[in-house]
Amino acid sequence: MQFKSLVLALSLSAVTLASTACAITPASAQTPADLNDLEIAHVAYTADNIDIQYAHLALAISETPEIREFAMTMIRDHEAVNAQALALLEKLGAQPEDNFLSQSLIADSKDLIDEMSQLRGAEFDKRYAENELTYHKAVNDLVGNSFIPNIENAEVKALFESGLTIFKAHEKHAEMMVKKVNGS
Amino acid sequence: MSPSTVKRTVTTALCISAAIIGYATASIAGEDASPSAEHKVDIRDFLYNPDSIKVKVGDTVTWTNHDIVPHTATLSASDVGTGPILLSNEGSLEMQASGTLTYHCRYHPEMQGEILVE
């Protein structure tokens, strides 16, 4: 059945994104497509905050102007999106709901922050830029293919569509950064 | 600051004195000097729309941001810009010299636009 293979494809991308936590869960476990609007909102808010944390790490370590400007843009933009998301949730009288995907995103990000914290100079820049590209690609895949088709509330859906446009621009920007740090 | 643009507040003060002189001149010469125009550019989904506009020297270009995130319109040659334009806000620049000016967003370098000043 076509729907089932779609769900499977989405779970696979979630596995890539969320790594081991997903891989060991049984077949009946939740997939990103099973999340409700408030859980989806929680994942998005979490994903935004993770990228903000990566950016703060970049500002603490990197001395490369382009990397620093990129990091400042990530903070500025993800904070703006989060402010809109919180305002909308408040208007709807709703609270975001914690879930398996938010938790595995946080677990993964902790490992990555530990790893990147050890790096300095060009090594850090390269790792940060590459991770920004990978991270935005994974989140965009999740938002575009899994979240937006499943969000029920029209206003929440519209906010995610705006968010996707922003994160796709970040993905392109990250691609430019990767080329830059690799000297091409 | 580039000679091609000045901040809008400065321009306003200059315009007032220019208007007084201009009024006297016009009444003598009977000239009808064309007033400076304002040109609107929308910023939506990380695009300037239109991304290329034609204006006359003395005209103002005003950008309105419809995106959640802040953008700027910053002239690439001189680095003079609007500063951050937040959601539903505007930023303006007055064009003070002829030429083709390319501009970009300081935060999102892939955003590019062009102003042809005649």
Ligand SMILES: [Cu+2]
């Ligand atoms: Cu921008």
